Amino acid sequence: xxxxxxxxxxxxxxxxxxxxxxxxxxxxxxxxxxxxxxxxxxxxxxxxxxxxxxxxxxxxxxxxxxxxxxxxxxxxxxxxxxxxxxxxxxxxxxxxxxxxxxxxxxxxxxxxxxxxxxxxxxxxxxxxxxxxxxxxxxxxxxxxxxxxxxxxxxxxxxxxxxxxxxxxxxxxxxxxxxxxxxxxxxxxxxxxxxxxxxxxxxxxxxxxxxxxxxxxxxxxxxxxxxxxxxxxxxxxxxxxxxxxxxxxxxxxxxxxxxxxxxxxxxxxxxxxxxxxxxxxxxxxxxxxxxxxxxxxxxxxxxxxxxxxxxxxxxxxxxxxxxxxxxxxxxxxxxxxxxxxxxxxxxxxxxxxxxxxxxxxxxxxxxxxxxxxxxxxxxxxxxxxxxxxxxxxxxxxxxxxxxxxxxxxxxxxxxxxxxxxxxxxxxxxxxxxxxxxxxxxxxxxxxxxxxxxxxxxxxxxxxxxxxxxxxxxxxxxx
Amino acid sequence: xxxxxxxxxxxxxxxxxxxxxxxxxxxxxxxxxxxxxxxxxxxxxxxxxxxxxxxxxxxxxxxxxxxxxxxxxxxxxxxxxxxxxxxxxxxxxxxxxxxxxxxxxxxxxxxxxxxxxxxxxxxxxxxxxxxxxxxxxxxxxxxxxxxxxxxxxxxxxxxxxxxxxxxxxxxxxxxxxxxxxxxxxxxxxxxxxxxxxxxxxxxxxxxxxxxxxxxx
Numbered sequence: 070x071x072x073x074x075x076x077x078x079x080x081x082x083x084x085x086x087x088x089x090x091x092x093x094x095x096x097x098x099x100x101x102x103x104x105x106x107x108x109x110x111x112x113x114x115x116x117x118x119x120x121x122x123x124x125x126x127x128x129x130x131x132x133x134x135x136x137x138x139x140x141x142x143x144x145x146x147x148x149x150x151x152x153x154x155x156x157x158x159x160x161x162x163x164x165x166x167x168x169x170x171x172x173x174x175x176x177x178x179x180x181x182x183x184x185x186x187x188x189x190x191x192x193x194x195x196x197x198x199x200x201x202x203x204x205x206x207x208x209x210x211x212x213x214x215x216x217x218x219x220x221x222x223x224x225x226x227x228x229x230x231x232x233x234x235x236x237x238x239x240x241x242x243x244x245x246x247x248x249x250x251x252x253x254x255x256x257x258x259x260x261x262x263x264x265x266x267x268x269x270x271x272x273x274x275x276x277x278x279x280x281x282x283x284x285x286x287x288x289x290x291x292x293x294x295x296x297x298x299x300x301x302x303x304x305x306x307x308x309x310x311x312x313x314x315x316x317x318x319x320x321x322x323x324x325x326x327x328x329x330x331x332x333x334x335x336x337x338x339x340x341x342x343x344x345x346x347x348x349x350x351x352x353x354x355x356x357x358x359x360x361x362x363x364x365x366x367x368x369x370x371x372x373x374x375x376x377x378x379x380x381x382x383x384x385x386x387x388x389x390x391x392x393x394x395x396x397x398x399x400x401x402x403x404x405x406x407x408x409x410x411x412x413x414x415x416x417x418x419x420x421x422x423x424x425x426x427x428x429x430x431x432x433x434x435x436x437x438x439x440x441x442x443x444x445x446x447x448x449x450x451x452x453x454x455x456x457x458x459x460x461x462x463x464x465x466x467x468x469x470x471x472x473x474x475x476x477x478x479x480x481x482x483x484x485x486x487x488x489x490x491x492x493x494x495x496x497x498x499x500x501x502x503x504x505x506x507x508x509x510x511x512x513x514x515x516x517x518x519x520x521x522x523x524x525x526x527x528x529x530x531x532x533x534x535x536x537x538x539x540x541x542x543x544x545x546x
Numbered sequence: 547x548x549x550x551x552x553x554x555x556x557x558x559x560x561x562x563x564x565x566x567x568x569x570x571x572x573x574x575x576x577x578x579x580x581x582x583x584x585x586x587x588x589x590x591x592x593x594x595x596x597x598x599x600x601x602x603x604x605x606x607x608x609x610x611x612x613x614x615x616x617x618x619x620x621x622x623x624x625x626x627x628x629x630x631x632x633x634x635x636x637x638x639x640x641x642x643x644x645x646x647x648x649x650x651x652x653x654x655x656x657x658x659x660x661x662x663x664x665x666x667x668x669x670x671x672x673x674x675x676x677x678x679x680x681x682x683x684x685x686x687x688x689x690x691x692x693x694x695x696x697x698x699x700x701x702x703x704x705x706x707x708x709x710x711x712x713x714x715x716x717x718x719x720x721x722x723x724x725x726x727x728x729x730x731x732x733x734x735x736x737x738x739x740x741x742x743x744x745x746x747x748x749x750x751x752x753x754x755x756x757x758x759x760x761x762x
């Protein structure tokens with residue numbers, strides 16, 4: 070047997086037919102949909118009179134356009150967005166597809182909702198009309214984003230015409246220093262390998278630093294692999310991942326049912342690893358002990374420095390596209406070459422998104438904020454990743470702590486990560502954000518995004534400037 | 547339906563690396579349930595100022611570039627969000643091909659599924675082509691899909707396209723229809739998979755039922 074990578078094993082176990090040298094017909098176990106990349110797919114299906122082949126493998130969540138204002142009942146004021154939501158419901162009703170609708174108490178960001186209820190299991194292929202579907206690699210599932218034409222293809226066939234990717238392995242050993250997180254690690258990696266450093270590859274993360282990450286931290290890491298251009302990210306499922314899934318899979322609970330299913334699942338999941346001598350096309354190694362809190366300074370996630378670092382000087386870069394990118398980015402972000410990033414004043418803080426809006430993220434924010442207040446002149450928003458995360462944070466007292474400290478405690482959704490709803494920043498506003506993209510205009514035309522970890526965003530909220538969270542004295546209760 | 551084997555036209559250089567799909571089609575144009583009205587949104591913040599007036603200095607707004615049908619971009623063109631609206635908008639604006647050193651992966655698939663031709667050339671060749679079209683206010687540039695070559699005044703370069711993509715572009719294949727020819731194999735495959743890993747069967751429907759009615 071030729072040794073295979075985990076990625077190849079997942080492709081092989083989902084290949085219905087080989088189409089040519091580069092493409093297979095790939096079976097998809099779970100298809101997630103949202104309200105804005107699926108309507109044209111359903112319309113295409115209806116135009117052709119085609120049914121949804123396997124409705125039970127499909128689920129939809131209203132996530133991107135939903136308002137997050139505090140308040141019990143949510144009403145989507147924008148008529149076009151309201152139509153997207155009602156259209157999604159109509160399409161799901163028509164085809165018998167599971168839905169988390171606007172006022173469902175479990176509604177949230179699709180990539181937070183699906184795993185927290187046990188819909189993502191090791192060894193699955195999961196696709197969604199959203200690029201951050203790479204998140205599910207954290208559980209040993211192959212996840213990746215697709216376009217609307219492909220959404221239609223999956224609805225009609227439960228498969229995709231899938232172009233094979235190459236194999237990359239990123240090994241991270243060592244221990245993340247105190248005050249740093251998976252967000253800092255992934256920002257450092259993207260900064261080193263670049264925004265297209267993993268383009269064309271599925272990345273398998275391994276090493277002792279990865280093994281010691283919680284599942285939620287692994288979600289953050291795999292989520293942002295797409296910002297290095299990756300077509301997927303994987304972490305071989307270990308006891309940590311398997312425990313996470315089993316806690317959310319009553320159908321595999323041995324005490325409830327004695328059908329041998331659980332040992333069968335465990336055996337299948339434990340086999341999900343790359344063979345010892347499997348070949349990777351590219352390998353990178355990083356040392357987690359090198360990681361410092363990272364902050365982006367530009368308009369691409371690879372334009373990032375450690376919080377103690379300085380803004381690069383374009384004149385020190387070779388003439389050409391790289392220098393031009395730095396100049397264009399600095400002109401947009403209104404920062405001076407060679408200036409320290411630390412101390413940069415911010416006016417807004419956004420804590421949310423499929424990258425960093427889970428319960429551990431909110432706990433990290435609360436830990437920094439405890440005993441402090443949001444700085445004068447700063448507007449700080451928390452948008453929990455889902456209704457379940459929000460309820461848990463309220464039960465743990467996190468919500469009360471943050472509200473008392475001056476944060477806005479809002480309802481779940483994608484919100485200001487991409488500003489498709491009414492959470493939009495004004496031009497020139499500088500935002501410390503736990504999201505995944507600092508693109509021009511992403512949070513609002515002319516608004517400036519600095520990506521960072523939840524703890525770093527909390528530190529920015531309480532000081533009013535970009536601050537090294539490690540330098541803040543920790544308050545205990 | 548067959549497409550002509552050549553694309554000839556005015557070409558505009560956009561010297562931006564990692565030009566993401568948020569910039570190609572900003573959020574405010576994603577609120578439809580159909581594909582219409584996206585030409586207006588294309589590269590909106592680059593084409594229009596904050597008050598909505600055209601930015602005269604932007605290449606596509608210059609009178610010499612009226613009718614541009616080919617874009618020449620920086621590396622990782624179309625990275626970021628999966629929004630296919632970026633491809634639909636390019637086409638509705640009149641763009642038929644994009645030439646760049648590399649493309650975002652999801653954008654690449656989206657483009658092919660819509661028969662927007664993407665041509666990858668090495669960075670030095672893209673840089674040379676940009677110089678040529680900027681010096682001549684738009685070329686013209688010709689792309690011969692049959693021969694897989696790009697031509698301009700003083701420029702000639704070959705490119706590659708997989709057999710599948712070439713056929714998709716030239717023939718306009720009904721990909722879903724072709725895959726549905728495998729329907730029996732797909733259904734048999736699913737039965738085998740669900741027998742081996744029953745916990746994946748109807749995973750969405752089963753989970754939704756277990757969670758019960760949580761409607762507010």
